[in-house]
Amino acid sequence: MAKKSAHVQSVRDVLRIDPEAVDLSAVDPAGSPVGPKSKSDAAEDLAGMAAELDQLQENLYAEGVLGGKRRVLVVLQGMDTSGKGGTIRHVAGLVNPQGLRIVSFKKPTRSELSHDFLWRIRRQLPTPGEIGFFDRSHYEDVLVPRVDKLVPPSVWRARYQQINDFEAELAESGVTILKCFLHISPERQKERLVARLETPEKRWKYNPQDLAVRAKWSQYQLAYTDLLTKCSPPTAPWYAVPSDRKWYRNWAVARLLLHTLRDLAPTYPVPDYDPVAELATLTEADPLR
Amino acid sequence: MAKKSAHVQSVRDVLRIDPEAVDLSAVDPAGSPVGPKSKSDAAEDLAGMAAELDQLQENLYAEGVLGGKRRVLVVLQGMDTSGKGGTIRHVAGLVNPQGLRIVSFKKPTRSELSHDFLWRIRRQLPTPGEIGFFDRSHYEDVLVPRVDKLVPPSVWRARYQQINDFEAELAESGVTILKCFLHISPERQKERLVARLETPEKRWKYNPQDLAVRAKWSQYQLAYTDLLTKCSPPTAPWYAVPSDRKWYRNWAVARLLLHTLRDLAPTYPVPDYDPVAELATLTEADPLR
Numbered sequence: 334m335a336k337k338s339a340h341v342q343s344v345r346d347v348l349r350i351d352p353e354a355v356d357l358s359a360v361d362p363a364g365s366p367v368g369p370k371s372k373s374d375a376a377e378d379l380a381g382m383a384a385e386l387d388q389l390q391e392n393l394y395a396e397g398v399l400g401g402k403r404r405v406l407v408v409l410q411g412m413d414t415s416g417k418g419g420t421i422r423h424v425a426g427l428v429n430p431q432g433l434r435i436v437s438f439k440k441p442t443r444s445e446l447s448h449d450f451l452w453r454i455r456r457q458l459p460t461p462g463e464i465g466f467f468d469r470s471h472y473e474d475v476l477v478p479r480v481d482k483l484v485p486p487s488v489w490r491a492r493y494q495q496i497n498d499f500e501a502e503l504a505e506s507g508v509t510i511l512k513c514f515l516h517i518s519p520e521r522q523k524e525r526l527v528a529r530l531e532t533p534e535k536r537w538k539y540n541p542q543d544l545a546v547r548a549k550w551s552q553y554q555l556a557y558t559d560l561l562t563k564c565s566p567p568t569a570p571w572y573a574v575p576s577d578r579k580w581y582r583n584w585a586v587a588r589l590l591l592h593t594l595r596d597l598a599p600t601y602p603v604p605d606y607d608p609v610a611e612l613a614t615l616t617e618a619d620p621l622r
Numbered sequence: 623m624a625k626k627s628a629h630v631q632s633v634r635d636v637l638r639i640d641p642e643a644v645d646l647s648a649v650d651p652a653g654s655p656v657g658p659k660s661k662s663d664a665a666e667d668l669a670g671m672a673a674e675l676d677q678l679q680e681n682l683y684a685e686g687v688l689g690g691k692r693r694v695l696v697v698l699q700g701m702d703t704s705g706k707g708g709t710i711r712h713v714a715g716l717v718n719p720q721g722l723r724i725v726s727f728k729k730p731t732r733s734e735l736s737h738d739f740l741w742r743i744r745r746q747l748p749t750p751g752e753i754g755f756f757d758r759s760h761y762e763d764v765l766v767p768r769v770d771k772l773v774p775p776s777v778w779r780a781r782y783q784q785i786n787d788f789e790a791e792l793a794e795s796g797v798t799i800l801k802c803f804l805h806i807s808p809e810r811q812k813e814r815l816v817a818r819l820e821t822p823e824k825r826w827k828y829n830p831q832d833l834a835v836r837a838k839w840s841q842y843q844l845a846y847t848d849l850l851t852k853c854s855p856p857t858a859p860w861y862a863v864p865s866d867r868k869w870y871r872n873w874a875v876a877r878l879l880l881h882t883l884r885d886l887a888p889t890y891p892v893p894d895y896d897p898v899a900e901l902a903t904l905t906e907a908d909p910l911r
């Protein structure tokens with residue numbers, strides 16, 4: 334137990350990005366700066382978290398049923414093949430699917446583009462009691478449009494503040510946001526892209542556009558550096574999750590989520606009826622007789 | 623394998639409701655008319671389904687990514703404590719949460735009531751490639767408003783045809799619907815309500831309204847009988863799932879879902895790019911060098 338507590342204490346401190354000095358080149362995508370050092374240790378620790386995660390989620394969900402407003406939103410960003418989907422599978426898979434809202438944001442449709450960039454995000458937020466997972470998010474809007482020059486710089490530059498305002502508004506409405514940047518190396522991306530192309534069952538995951546994006550690797554790292562610098566208020570920090578090794582990535586996001594839920598500390602809410610009286614009615618004067 | 627095939631062949635035939643002769647009193651809520659006869663056999667069979675369900679779901683999801691339109695919608699209806707949430711937990715929990723869309727419909731809000739009754743349903747449909755689970759659905763609109771006389775009979779009676787038209791439209795747009803009526807006995811409901819009241823951690827699941835609804839048991843059974851009679855076209859039949867025993871209920875819904883997915887037979891779609899050419903580019907002319 335002491336060992337586990339140590340993980341929880343430090344995982345956030347170690348992975349949290351300091352917006353004053355963002356340097357992605359200093360973060361080893363293959364590192365394990367905190368927590369387990371092997372796949373088997375990580376699997377064991379992950380399995381050990383499941384019951385507590387499940388219980389915390391149920392309590393949060395119960396709160397929502399009884400009128401609570403709190404909810405959690407896990408935002409996953411990262412280059413192609415960094416494992417946003419895999420993280421959702423392995424981390425979200427630890428809890429009751431009924432309390433989850435999982436959303437993958439694709440290239441915006443024409444209809445979505447006719448609204449402001451936060452419009453489609455607002456429509457998919459977790460409702461009270463839910464844990465939401467976003468596979469890509471509003472942060473795409475300071476990445477692709479910038480790198481591909483789809484909008485003038487004044488437009489994407491204004492979005493940093495708009496995002497900060499939006500996230501502050503979320504916090505006000507009961508949403509706790511957990512932002513994870515899944516950090517991979519270009520070498521690992523290449524391996525994973527090759528694997529997708531070589532394996533018939535994985536080819537659907539590949540898109541010829543992936544190579545065009547890969548070619549702009551350094552521009553994307555710069556765009557990420559800027560958003561990590563400008564959108565990291567103390568209340569909604571980013572975490573850099575080393576993601577070259579899937580087992581480390583899954584472990585780290587699960588731990589970050591566990592820590593987030595522990596801080597919320599949802600407990601079974603006290604119902605607004607009298608259980609003793611209800612029980613008496615049901616057992617002594619069952620309305621169905 | 624032969625044994626499993628036998629289950630699959632017959633589970634739909636045995637549980638399918640014949641709209642010409644709906645008689646809920648003839649369906650034993652504690653029965654196991656097909657499939658495993660014990661909790662351990664059911665658990666074993668359920669575990670045996672997981673890999674195939676998972677693979678079929680991934681194929682369906684891949685189809686959706688590459689432009690396919692097909693998706694599945696599992697509709698769960700049943701009296702309070704029949705286990706709609708528990709079914710979702712145990713059945714949806716067998717597959718990748720990323721491909722799921724789980725929605726619990728509560729009492730309609732004022733905003734929802736200002737639209738037609740299908741409006742809120744349409745907004746929550748699974749998107750292509752997804753498997754949706756509805757905990758309550760548009761069928762509530764021919765139950766509560768009827769029993770509680772919230773709308774004139776002409777309004778709820780018209781809804782049967784509106785629902786049939788809606789589901790036909792869904793079928794046209796690629797949605798395969800699986801409708802499960804979770805059938806429990808009033809005795810079992812009483813036990814479960816008592817358990818919710820006696821267990822502090824379960825009290826949030828109880829609502830004093832539950833007793834008022836229980837008092838109208840026979841009216842609800844009649845309303846169910848009518849909707850099962852009127853909304854069971856051959857393309858979208860209802861299944862009566864004996865639900866007094868949770869293990870049987872979970873097994874039956876999982877089997878029905880597996881059968882539904884097998885019929886769809888999604889396979890890995892052929893991508894619309896040339897994998898060999900892409901691989902050559904990546905390995906011989908990596909754009910990132």
